[in-house]
Amino acid sequence: xxxxxxxxxxxxxxxxxxxxxxxxxxxxxxxxxxxxxxxxxxxxxxxxxxxxxxxxxxxxxxxxxxxxxxxxxxxxxxxxxxxxxxxxxxxxxxxxxxxxxxxxxxxxxxxxxxxxxxxxxxxxxxxxxxxxxxxxxxxxxxxxxxxxx
Amino acid sequence: xxxxxxxxxxxxxxxxxxxxxxxxxxxxxxxxxxxxxxxxxxxxxxxxxxxxxxxxxxxxxxxxxxxxxxxxxxxxxxxxxxxxxxxxxxxxxxxxxxxxxxxxxxxxxxxxxxxxxxxxxxxxxxxxxxxxxxxxxxxxxxxxxxxxxxxxxxxxxxxxxxxxxxxxxxxxxxxxxxxxxxxxxxxxxxxxxxxxxxxxxxxxxxxxxxxxxxxxxxxxxxxxxxxxxxxxxxxxxxxxxxxxxxxxxxxxxxxxxxxxxxx
Numbered sequence: 127x128x129x130x131x132x133x134x135x136x137x138x139x140x141x142x143x144x145x146x147x148x149x150x151x152x153x154x155x156x157x158x159x160x161x162x163x164x165x166x167x168x169x170x171x172x173x174x175x176x177x178x179x180x181x182x183x184x185x186x187x188x189x190x191x192x193x194x195x196x197x198x199x200x201x202x203x204x205x206x207x208x209x210x211x212x213x214x215x216x217x218x219x220x221x222x223x224x225x226x227x228x229x230x231x232x233x234x235x236x237x238x239x240x241x242x243x244x245x246x247x248x249x250x251x252x253x254x255x256x257x258x259x260x261x262x263x264x265x266x267x268x269x270x271x272x273x274x275x
Numbered sequence: 276x277x278x279x280x281x282x283x284x285x286x287x288x289x290x291x292x293x294x295x296x297x298x299x300x301x302x303x304x305x306x307x308x309x310x311x312x313x314x315x316x317x318x319x320x321x322x323x324x325x326x327x328x329x330x331x332x333x334x335x336x337x338x339x340x341x342x343x344x345x346x347x348x349x350x351x352x353x354x355x356x357x358x359x360x361x362x363x364x365x366x367x368x369x370x371x372x373x374x375x376x377x378x379x380x381x382x383x384x385x386x387x388x389x390x391x392x393x394x395x396x397x398x399x400x401x402x403x404x405x406x407x408x409x410x411x412x413x414x415x416x417x418x419x420x421x422x423x424x425x426x427x428x429x430x431x432x433x434x435x436x437x438x439x440x441x442x443x444x445x446x447x448x449x450x451x452x453x454x455x456x457x458x459x460x461x462x463x464x465x466x467x468x469x470x471x472x473x474x475x476x477x478x479x480x481x482x483x484x485x486x487x488x489x490x491x492x493x494x495x496x497x498x499x500x501x502x503x504x505x506x507x508x509x510x511x512x513x514x515x516x517x518x519x520x521x522x523x524x525x526x527x528x529x530x531x532x533x534x535x536x537x538x
Binding site: 178216228 | 412413417418419420421423424456465466470471473502503506511
C-alpha cells in the first residue's frame with residue numbers, strides 16, 4: 127500500500143457563542159482535553175449574530191471549513207437567537223451549494239457550557255471531515271487585470 | 276389608456292403619470308403631466324422593459340408631496356409593493372395602472388406572475404410555475420456547477436450595473452463598495468461579490484430581470500437570485516412582492532414588534 131504524503135492541514139474557523147459554546151470550549155481546555163489545533167475561534171455574543179457575510183468572507187479569505195456553535199434550542203441567552211441561526215445557516219448553506227460549494231464545509235452544532243467533551247469531539251470530527259474533503263475550492267478570482275495600489 | 280390617464284391628470288388625482296411614448300418607433304418611459312397630456316397614446320403590448328420604478332423613486336424623492344401614477348407590469352407592481360414595505364414609497368402617493376406581459380416575454384423571464392393584480396391592459400399570459408433554468412442547474416453535478424458559475428463570474432467588470440438598475444437597491448452605503456468585505460482594485464472581483472449581492476437580494480428581489488439584461492458581460496444573475504429567494508421562501512415562508520401584509524421585518528413574529536424594555 128503506497129503511503130500518501132498528505133501535507134494538507136485544514137484551516138477551520140469557528141464562531142462560538144459567548145454564553146454556551148465558548149464556555150464549553152473553555153471547559154475543554156481546563157479539562158486538558160486534546161483536540162486538533164487547526165481550529166481558530168472567534169467569540170460572538172450569540173450564534174444569531176453570525177451573518178451570511180461572515181461565512182462568505184471566511185471562505186473568501188481561505189477557510190476550508192466554518193463551524194458555528196451556539197446554545198441549545200430553548201436555552202439561548204437572548205431567547206430566540208438560535209432560531210435565527212438555524213434559518214440563516216440553512217439559507218447560506220443552500221446558496222453556497224447552489225453556487226457549487228460543498229455544503230458539508232459549513233457546520234452548525236449546539237454545544238452547551240457543560241459539554242467540553244462534546245466540543246472536543248465535534249472539532250475532531252469536523253477537522254477529519256475537512257481533511258478528507260481537501261482544500262476548499264478557491265473563491266479567489268483569477269485576476270486578469272492586476273491593479274497596483 | 277390615454278383617456279384613463281388623461282382623466283386622472285385632469286382630475287388632479289395624480290400630479291404626473293409615468294407611462295410610455297413612442298419615440299422613433301420604440302416605446303420610451305415618459306412623464307406625462309397635465310401640460311403634455313396631449314402626447315398620450317393608446318396602449319400597445321411591447322416587450323420593452325425599463326427601470327421605470329427607479330424613475331418613480333427618483334421623482335418621489337425629489338417631490339415627496341406629489342402623487343404619481345405609473346403603468347406597471349407584473350414585476351414592477353411587485354417592486355412597488357415591496358418598496359411600500361421598505362418605506363421607500365408612500366402608498367397614498369402612488370397610483371398603479373397595470374399592463375400584462377406577452378406570452379414569450381413571460382417564458383423568457385420564467386415569471387411566476389407576468390401580470391399585475393390591478394386592472395390591466397392586455398390579456399394575462401400563462402405563469403411559469405417552475406423555472407427551467409433552476410432545474411437544469413440543480414441537476415448539474417457540484418463540480419460542474421462550480422466551474423459553470425466561476426466561468427460566468429470571471430467576466431464581471433464590477434460595473435455595478437446590476438445594483439444600479441435594481442429597483443430594490445436603495446442603500447446609501449452599499450455593502451458591495453465596502454472595502455473590508457469585497458477586496459477593492461481587483462478585476463474580476465472575488466466570487467463573494469456575487470454571493471454577497473445574492474444574500475442581499477434574498478427576500479428583496481422581485482425577479483424583474485433587469486440586472487441580467489443590463490449586465491455587459493451577460494452573467495446569468497437571475498438564476499442566482501431566483502435560487503436565493505426560493506431558499507427564503509422555503510426557510511422563512513416569505514415571498515417578496517405580494518401585498519399580503521407580511522413584511523421582512525416580521526420574520527421573528529410578534530417579538531420583533533414589541534417595544535424594548537423589561538417584560
